[in-house]
Amino acid sequence: MIFQLLDADYFLKENKPIIRLFGKGENGPVCVYFDDFYPYFYAENLNEIDDKRIKSIEEVEKFIPIGYQKNPVKLKKVTVYNPKDIPILKEEFERRGCKTYEADVLFKYRFMVDHGISGMDWVEVECDKDHTNMTSIPIFHGRSIKKINRDDHVQLKYLSFDIECIILDPNRQIDYSLDPIIMISMAFSPAYKNKKTLVLVAKPIKKNKDNVLDFLGEKEMLEKFLKIVDEYDPDVITGYNINNFDLPYLLKRLEKYKLNQNFGRVKNKAVFTKTFGQTEDTIIVGRIVFDPYQILKRDPMIRLQRYSLDNVAKSLLGDKKIEIDHKDIHTLWEANDVDKLIDYAEKDAELALRLILEKGLMDKFLELSRVSGLLLQDSFGGQTIRIEVRILHEARKDNFVIPNKPDKKEINRRNLEREKKELKGAFVLEPEKGLHANGCTLVLDFQSLYPSLILAYNISPDCVVFNPGSEKVTRSPAGVYFVDKSVREGMFPKILRNVLETRFKIKKEMKNATGEMKRILDAKQQALKIMANSFYGYTGYIRARLYMIDVASSITAYGRENILKTKKMIEEKFPVKVIYMDTDSAFVKTTITDLEEAEKLGNEISKYVTGELKDLKLEFEKIYKTFLILTKKRYAGWKFYRENGQWKDEIDTKGIETVRRDWCPLVSETLENVINIILKEGDVKKAIAYVKGVFNDLQNNRVPIEQLTVVKGITKNIESYEGTLPHIELAKKLKRRNPQSPPAVGDRIPFVIIKGNDMLSKRAEDPNYVKEHNLQIDSEYYTECQLFPPIERILLAVGVTKSEIMGNGHQVSIHDIFLGNKKKKEEVTVLKGIEEFVCQKCKKSYRRMPLSGLCECGGKIVFSYQGNIGEKCVIEK
DNA sequence: TCGCGACGGGG
DNA sequence: GTGTACGTCGCGA
Numbered sequence: 043m044i045f046q047l048l049d050a051d052y053f054l055k056e057n058k059p060i061i062r063l064f065g066k067g068e069n070g071p072v073c074v075y076f077d078d079f080y081p082y083f084y085a086e087n088l089n090e091i092d093d094k095r096i097k098s099i100e101e102v103e104k105f106i107p108i109g110y111q112k113n114p115v116k117l118k119k120v121t122v123y124n125p126k127d128i129p130i131l132k133e134e135f136e137r138r139g140c141k142t143y144e145a146d147v148l149f150k151y152r153f154m155v156d157h158g159i160s161g162m163d164w165v166e167v168e169c170d171k172d173h174t175n176m177t178s179i180p181i182f183h184g185r186s187i188k189k190i191n192r193d194d195h196v197q198l199k200y201l202s203f204d205i206e207c208i209i210l211d212p213n214r215q216i217d218y219s220l221d222p223i224i225m226i227s228m229a230f231s232p233a234y235k236n237k238k239t240l241v242l243v244a245k246p247i248k249k250n251k252d253n254v255l256d257f258l259g260e261k262e263m264l265e266k267f268l269k270i271v272d273e274y275d276p277d278v279i280t281g282y283n284i285n286n287f288d289l290p291y292l293l294k295r296l297e298k299y300k301l302n303q304n305f306g307r308v309k310n311k312a313v314f315t316k317t318f319g320q321t322e323d324t325i326i327v328g329r330i331v332f333d334p335y336q337i338l339k340r341d342p343m344i345r346l347q348r349y350s351l352d353n354v355a356k357s358l359l360g361d362k363k364i365e366i367d368h369k370d371i372h373t374l375w376e377a378n379d380v381d382k383l384i385d386y387a388e389k390d391a392e393l394a395l396r397l398i399l400e401k402g403l404m405d406k407f408l409e410l411s412r413v414s415g416l417l418l419q420d421s422f423g424g425q426t427i428r429i430e431v432r433i434l435h436e437a438r439k440d441n442f443v444i445p446n447k448p449d450k451k452e453i454n455r456r457n458l459e460r461e462k463k464e465l466k467g468a469f470v471l472e473p474e475k476g477l478h479a480n481g482c483t484l485v486l487d488f489q490s491l492y493p494s495l496i497l498a499y500n501i502s503p504d505c506v507v508f509n510p511g512s513e514k515v516t517r518s519p520a521g522v523y524f525v526d527k528s529v530r531e532g533m534f535p536k537i538l539r540n541v542l543e544t545r546f547k548i549k550k551e552m553k554n555a556t557g558e559m560k561r562i563l564d565a566k567q568q569a570l571k572i573m574a575n576s577f578y579g580y581t582g583y584i585r586a587r588l589y590m591i592d593v594a595s596s597i598t599a600y601g602r603e604n605i606l607k608t609k610k611m612i613e614e615k616f617p618v619k620v621i622y623m624d625t626d627s628a629f630v631k632t633t634i635t636d637l638e639e640a641e642k643l644g645n646e647i648s649k650y651v652t653g654e655l656k657d658l659k660l661e662f663e664k665i666y667k668t669f670l671i672l673t674k675k676r677y678a679g680w681k682f683y684r685e686n687g688q689w690k691d692e693i694d695t696k697g698i699e700t701v702r703r704d705w706c707p708l709v710s711e712t713l714e715n716v717i718n719i720i721l722k723e724g725d726v727k728k729a730i731a732y733v734k735g736v737f738n739d740l741q742n743n744r745v746p747i748e749q750l751t752v753v754k755g756i757t758k759n760i761e762s763y764e765g766t767l768p769h770i771e772l773a774k775k776l777k778r779r780n781p782q783s784p785p786a787v788g789d790r791i792p793f794v795i796i797k798g799n800d801m802l803s804k805r806a807e808d809p810n811y812v813k814e815h816n817l818q819i820d821s822e823y824y825t826e827c828q829l830f831p832p833i834e835r836i837l838l839a840v841g842v843t844k845s846e847i848m849g850n851g852h853q854v855s856i857h858d859i860f861l862g863n864k865k866k867k868e869e870v871t872v873l874k875g876i877e878e879f880v881c882q883k884c885k886k887s888y889r890r891m892p893l894s895g896l897c898e899c900g901g902k903i904v905f906s907y908q909g910n911i912g913e914k915c916v917i918e919k
Numbered sequence: 920t921c922g923c924g925a926c927g928g929g930g
Numbered sequence: 931g932t933g934t935a936c937g938t939c940g941c942g943a
Binding site: 339 | 931932933935936937940
Binding site: 204205206207208209216221281282283284285286287288291321333335336339348349350351368369371372390755 | 926927928929930
């Protein structure tokens with residue numbers, strides 16, 4: 043039988059561990075179990091021992107990959123019956139001074155590693171049909187298993203679902219035990235009984251659509267849901283934020299009604315959630331739980347301000363949620379006005395599914411799973427485990443054993459070591475700040491720098507030579523010796539060579555591939571790139587099994603050495619200047635303005651440096667016609683690149699955030715425009731004029747209120763906030779205005795700052811209310827506190843002074859007040875900052891200190907900060 | 920500037 | 931489950 047491996051677990055039957063593999067082949071899902079495989083670990087210096095938990099002890103010779111070892115060491119391979127006895131035995135052994143290895147490898151991975159199988163691999167098993175009914179899918183007794191090489195994937199079945207619930211008491215948070223689920227919507231791919239979606243409703247209603255089923259109550263609805271999951275039998279269960287909301291909620295409600303909490307593919311293990319501090323993970327044996335929220339939030343290629351389903355759908359699908367204020371869910375439900383609710387629920391389930399299918403969210407993980415060795419379900423998480431499982435595979439082939447994960451004592455030791463030998467990072471050249479026009483800036487970077495270095499210099503924990511003797515070694519710039527690869531190719535270099543070579547091959551294949559195959563290949567090369575780039579981080583990660591600070595610091599040391607060499611080489615050979623470098627990239631200022639010529643030079647530099655350095659490849663990445671750099675890691679460039687032979691351009695920004703949650707749209711837009719004018723027109727004066735125009739519009743109320751609105755969420759009961767925050771003050775105001783439906787926890791409050799004498803926070807106002815009552819916007823606040831600081835940073839970098847921007851030498855910004863106060867530091871009481879200035883007598887508030895030092899009414903001015911008032915104030919510089 | 924604690928998504 | 935854990939942001943020191 044041939045199938046693709048989706049999931050695995052084990053259970054105990056009469057003190058005998060049984061491994062179960064879940065897969066999918068041509069004839070659908072299958073389970074194959076193996077009952078002749080036992081857990082084991084390795085022990086060093088183990089004396090004779092008689093213990094009924096131990097099945098057998100065998101003497102073996104293995105290499106330990108910490109430092110170079112010429113000869114293997116003698117170890118005992120201790121095989122036991124019950125995997126759960128291993129951590130107990132490990133403790134007992136270690137207490138007696140016996141070192142253990144691989145004593146914390148999950149049993150399912152022990153099986154997979156020993157049989158050379160990765161998650162999502164195609165496998166061939168010899169097996170017999172079994173007639174027990176412990177699974178909901180056909181089950182077989184396996185006799186042998188081997189991997190087969192196949193790149194394709196079986197069609198997976200997806201069920202996306204979303205629950206709606208009502209909070210019976212709007213003044214508290216959701217309570218799983220009290221608040222009922224009123225609807226469950228589902229979206230299927232492929233369709234279920236010819237239906238792409240289905241909505242279950244927890245009370246009898248008048249149905250207007252044929253994909254709606256109504257029930258007597260919540261319990262009956264839940265029963266039907268379980269039945270549908272069982273019948274449809276999805277491989278993947280998905281939905282937006284199901285891991286932290288829908289799944290745990292569902293389980294609690296099933297528990298309440300004493301319903302079978304088992305909608306996985308086995309009958310003897312219920313679905314359960316693991317709670318780790320904040321996050322929860324739900325395990326459904328035999329199926330895969332895939333949460334697009336969790337995936338998107340962690341995807342470095344997709345950067346969004348917010349990851350709400352609505353926002354994500356808008357940015358990635360050009361679609362959106364159906365609008366229902368969640369306070370209205372209860373009302374609509376009580377009023378039996380459920381049609382819109384049904385559409386709302388249906389849409390949510392659909393959107394989550396569309397995200398996965400249309401954006402190919404699963405592709406990368408299918409490949410990452412194969413490349414790393416992890417089961418698909420585990421490939422969504424951290425990088426460490428990816429490397430470790432791959433290392434285990436590799437170690438087995440080469441007769442190595444891998445250390446356990448470090449315990450508290452070991453982590454302590456590593457932390458102490460770190461204080462002594464600090465881990466020096468990458469080299470960053472102090473940039474030549476400002477605008478670089480009149481000549482293109484060429485950007486070049488090393489292709490996979492750290493992986494290439496590991497490969498080139500045989501950097502690996504098993505190659506470190508502590509006391510160099512007769513072996514051929516190389517000394518890294520960090521002063522660490524590594525055995526030459528002619529003596530032994532290290533474990534890391536060996537894996538990386540394979541990973542990089544495979545990636546190179548795939549990128550070549552991709553050029554001729556089309557359609558589905560091209561997508562798979564692209565996902566595969568991405569997965570390989572992710573793997574390759576994880577190794578450096580791994581060596582310096584304190585919890586890594588193969589952590590060695592000497593290895594990590596050798597990698598960065600070689601990196602620094604090579605990039606400095608590169609700078610010298612470029613500047614000696616070409617009439618250019620390197621104006622900035624960071625880790626693996628070089629920014630080269632030329633005097634060339636013609637794009638074709640710049641391109642030619644870029645290619646020449648790339649070819650020259652690559653030729654000189656041999657093991658490394660410096661790639662010509664892009665041309666910036668103009669380049670603006672503020673500080674290390676913060677810059678913008680007018681990028682030119684070719685697409686189908688044609689020159690295209692765009693503005694590239696790094697580290698200069700034009701979008702931030704606490705900035706109103708006006709700030710983002712103005713900032714973007716300022717950068718555009720400077721880069722594309724090279725006209726700083728025009729940029730200043732533009733900024734002045736915006737200031738002017740603000741003063742004269744010509745800026746639409748939407749442009750000034752900031753949105754912030756309420757995260758807890760509004761009475762329990764300690765400081766005074768604008769959106770919370772506004773929420774209190776809104777509650778007073780409309781006590782029937784006050785803002786609740788989780789609501790997002792849009793606000794603007796209006797003119798007035800109160801402190802800043804008290805002047806937050808609802809934009810609609812402002813419009814209706816024709817209130818005045820505090821344009822000074824928007825100028826000084828919102829617009830000015832980010833714009834100032836940009837303009838100062840191109841040599842503009844403050845008064846040039848403000849256009850009035852007499853105006854003093856709040857920063858000047860800070861500086862002015864610094865001298866008086868010794869006689870001062872403490873406020874931790876200044877938000878504004880308040881008259882002690884009439885309470886009028888000022889954004890800036892009045893020039894006279896007194897209020898109009900003659901009262902004394904004091905400082906105000908976060909609702910506190912003080913006569914004096916310390917501002918640390 | 921750094922370290923710590925809270926929050927995110929969902930209804 | 932041969933367990934114990936994420937990233938980012940804002941705040942206070």
